[in-house]
Amino acid sequence: MQIKLKNNDKNYFYRFIGIEDFFKYNDELKTLQSKCSELENACLIFDNEIVLSGEMELIQYIYNELQTMNINDLINQDITIFDDFQINNKFLEALQYAVNLGMKNENFFNDNIRNNFITKLIVWTYMYVKNIDFNKGYNPLCIYYGKIERHEIYFLMLLYKMNFDILYINPLKEEYFEEIDKDKLSICKKSMKIDSIESFNERCKKGKIIENIETITKQIQKEIHEELFVNTGMFKPWQFRNGFTKSVLLDTIVEDIEIYFNEPAKLRDGFDVDGNIVKVPTFFYKIDGAYADRSKYVKLVSKCLEPYPISSSNKLFFENGKISYDEGISDEMFQLMFCQLSDGTFDIEEIKKLNIYKFQKYNEVVQNFLLNKFNEVIKRNDLFVNKLDKDSCLKLLVLVLNLNHDIIRIIDNFDFVGDIPKIVIFLNKEDTISENMIMLLGYLHNIGIDIIIFNPSGMCNLSNVIRSDKFNQVRLDKISYDTTYNKLVFSLIKPSVFTKLFK
Incomplete structure (x- = not known):
């Protein structure tokens, strides 16, 4: 399976709902899993949930600190997860986006419920993203398979804002994206056939690696070409072949020629x-x-x-x-x-x-x-x-x-x-x-x-x-x-x- 690794800021967020071909589906997931194993420290795979397994002391500490912070200005709060200043700043901007969207969409009856939501986003980032290598020359990849809860969708959106490529895969049904993703960060690709969700690992065990691949990520390359390349400053070979x-005319001095x-x-x-x-x-x-x-x-x-x-x-x-033939008529x-x-x-x-x-x-x-x-x-x-x-x-x-x-x-x-x-x-x-x-x-x-x-x-x-x-x-x-x-x-x-x- 050809995972598209891009060395530019334009990343993708796709939701693949349903199944196009029952016979190939498990093979596609197995191939995707195999390719992801090659992306050392640059890939996350979530199987039906994002586990919150941080130490209770850390969770309580973050929750308590939020009581004294300006939630509307998280970028300027003392929150440091990444040693690299630029990456940490990118995280804070993404966190602010997710929090603002959550406060707009969700019924947070009080500040405690809101802060629980923010705490979860920060702890998830600390647990899963802190050790991601952002300097490999291509975007990190996150795959979420199966059923998903509302807060987990916000976390995927946070990752997208941090320049992750996101794939959400569900063979059965769409979840809450239409209600939450008001800015249309993600693009949905639906197939008519459906099947039980099971788990990502179980499906991968049933599948085999495809050598000649034209599946999920190939569809991304072919179907959403406009989204990936137009107005990004990045161009595919022969992108304008039919253009x-x-x-x-460059208005320059002769020294500019050199x-x-x-x-x-x-x-x-x-x-x-x-x-x-x-x-x-x-x-x-x-x-x-x-x-x-x-x-x-x-x-x-x-x-x-x-x-x-x-x-x-x-x-x-x-x-x-005489650069060409000077033929008479x-x-x-x-x-x-x-x-x-x-x-x-x-x-x-x-x-x-x-x-x-x-x-x-x-x-x-x-x-x-x-x-x-x-x-x-x-x-x-x-x-x-x-x-x-x-x-x-x-x-x-x-x-x-x-x-x-x-x-x-x-x-x-x-x-x-x-x-x-x-x-x-x-x-x-x-x-x-x-x-x-x-x-x-x-x-x-x-x-x-x-x-x-x-x-x-x-x-x-x-x-x-x-x-x-x-x-x-x-x-x-x-x-x-x-x-x-x-x-x-x-x-x-x-x-x-x-x-x-x-x-």
């Missing part, structure tokens, strides 16, 4: 998630000239090319501006015009039917993403200097459909929240970039790709095609008309060679 990107260029999207300023749309903060930088200090310039270039030589699956390097390609809709966009399903379409070998999600991004670009009025007319739209569509397959691969490998695909271009001597390739760079930037253009001669002018506020441009100390990437290669490699020799 979309919104590229956000610091943030290799950072994943989720760690950059401006990163955000809105439903299934991921805002990806990206670099789009044209760097004219070079530093007077050659070593400083080499350091900047090498930072963009790390690891050197490039072996990263998300980074491409071009020594000239043939008679055959004019059939694309028949795929255009009344709003100016193109019917992507009709495009896929044409014999000039070359993306069939890629996943359907990638194909749709590339084509929908094209439609997004041609609807924008703020990216290109000149509004795209029919001929320009057709030209861009042809460029997209003939996109360099290495570029498609880094897009296919783009998880939106993680490592951002990168294109680094070094223009040798007085090389420039054609208008078609600049238009394609605008499209790629709109996808959310980092683009860095080293232009030592300063001869390349992106602003003829792309609006100047849609990319960053900096002019370094001096313009150099004869600099080539090959002249820098020795500077890039030499330090590493000497490092190996004299390490």
